[in-house]
Amino acid sequence: MILDSETKAVELPEDHGDEIRLWLRLLTCTTLIEGEVRSRLRERFDVTLPRFDLMAQLDKVPDGMTLSDVSKRMMVSNGNVTGLVERLVESGHLDRRTSDEDRRVQVIRLTKAGRAEFRKMAAEHELWIADIFGDLTPKDVRELMRLLAKTKASAQKYATARTA
């Protein structure tokens, strides 16, 4: 405890340089990898990363998802999903229909062609990622997974502490 000249408790401004540097490094890594994946997807398949990401979400489920589900999973705004889906329906990758039970809900899923296209892209994508992380040992990967899980939990706690 530190006391100032008037003998009242004061907060010393703590140094958070390490956390800032950690955040910047985390951001740098993500930006770097994202940019790499982005240009590869464009070069090889003429597809954008957001479209690939959206298709990846849908590939995980056979019977489609609602727009809200996609929005939550991708952590992007609702309006964003609306536009993305529009273009992917237009290009024949997605199929969209209004739910029978609840007419507010739009269910989207990959078309046959869309799924085939995505699988092809995903297979290559997997190799790129493996190469990008190529210098990490299996132990490094495990450690990173653990520490990022802890980071995610910490950040989520912080985020919900505000909302709630």
Added chain:
Amino acid sequence: MILDSETKAVELPEDHGDEIRLWLRLLTCTTLIEGEVRSRLRERFDVTLPRFDLMAQLDKVPDGMTLSDVSKRMMVSNGNVTGLVERLVESGHLDRRTSDEDRRVQVIRLTKAGRAEFRKMAAEHELWIADIFGDLTPKDVRELMRLLAKTKASAQKYATARTA
């Protein structure tokens, strides 16, 4: 080595699930934190993250930087910086002038008001980040720094292997 029915060497598709999961977790962490910082900046200072980031670059140097420097450091396209700078000059945060030695070059720097404004934001920003990473021990932070440095190096090697 694995041989197929015609006794030719074939590549078994290796499993890169761990790397994919690592990448997705990295992305999730970044998106989560970025979103948090973004909404705080908007709420508290009515400023966008890209503007804050650009000002952060400029705060580090007293005599300004060229647009190209900013573009490289922020890892965004040239055209992107052009637009951002336009708006920040317009709002009085930035000062811009053509270099005397090389008339292609635009040097930008924070105005007095811009720097003061940024310092205020940066001080709070530092606290948010510290809180967001609050559950990590100092050892966790060190380990993450180390592993992310390794990740960054690995990704950079991969990226330049293509460009070169």
Added chain:
DNA sequence: CCAAATTACTTTAAGTATAAAATGATTTCG
């Protein structure tokens, strides 16, 4: 020196992204 290459930046077109307001459908609860 001067044409060709490079560099710094801007512009364009298309797409991605957010926040906030609006719309329409479904639930809830008094």
Added chain:
DNA sequence: CGAAATCATTTTATACTTAAAGTAATTTGG
């Protein structure tokens, strides 16, 4: 039951972002 609240999505306005093409200034190599 029916008004109010909630929910899913769309729309709007604005801003950010990229890739690629364009412009203008500087460097380079023959």
